[in-house]
Each structure stands twice: as C-alpha cells, then as structure tokens.
Amino acid sequence: MVLEKIYPAAEEWVFVDGEFDLPQKLLKEIRGFVKRNSLGAVAYRIENKEPVSYCCQRCLKAHLSKKVKRMNLDKNVMKKLTVLLDCESGHGGYYVDGVRLVRV
Numbered sequence: 726m727v728l729e730k731i732y733p734a735a736e737e738w739v740f741v742d743g744e745f746d747l748p749q750k751l752l753k754e755i756r757g758f759v760k761r762n763s764l765g766a767v768a769y770r771i772e773n774k775e776p777v778s779y780c781c782q783r784c785l786k787a788h789l790s791k792k793v794k795r796m797n798l799d800k801n802v803m804k805k806l807t808v809l810l811d812c813e814s815g816h817g818g819y820y821v822d823g824v825r826l827v828r829v
C-alpha cells in the first residue's frame with residue numbers, strides 16, 4: 726500500500742491514493758479532505774473509472790497536523806506526513822477546508 730504524490734502542474738498540489746502505513750482513521754480523513762477540497766482530477770482508476778483528485782498540499786498538511794493531535798496519534802505519524810507533504814503548513818496561519826477558513 727502506497728501513498729503517492731505527484732506534481733501535475735505545480736509543487737503545491739498533492740495526489741493521494743492508497744496508503745503509507747498510516748492509521749485507517751487518518752487515511753479516511755485524508756480521503757475526505759481531498760474529496761471536499763478537490764481542485765480537479767489528475768487521473769482515473771482503471772478498475773472503476775473513478776477520478777483521482779488532488780488538493781492543496783499546504784492546506785492538507787495543516788488540516789492533518791490538527792487531526793493527528795486531536796486523534797492522539799503516535800508522533801511517528803506526523804513525521805511520515807512531514808516527509809510525504811514536503812511543504813509549509815497552511816497559508817499565513819490558516820487553511821481552507823471546503824468553504825471554511827480554519828485557523829491552524
């Protein structure tokens with residue numbers, strides 16, 4: 726199981742599919758966030774033709790940082806996310822989730 730990232734047009738986008746040895750509840754959170762904040766499809770799955778979406782990497786990182794703390798997950802989880810999401814967290818202390826502007 727692999728969590729991959731690609732950079733279709735800019736280094737700001739992240740593509741999430743599969744797993745990177747992360748807790749199931751966090752993967753569910755990632756999928757939900759990407760779905761809510763999709764900026765478009767970068768590919769389609771061969772097996773079911775469902776779109777594979779991407780979202781802002783910085784917003785995703787900020788959102789997951791909060792979730793990791795709230796879920797009381799192991800510190801290694803955040804280290805893995807820091808490797809996967811090699812960017813700043815949020816934008817000037819905030820991130821976007823759907824229609825909400827959230828403080829980091």
Ligand SMILES: [Zn+2]
Binds near residue numbers: 815821
């Ligand atoms: Zn963002």
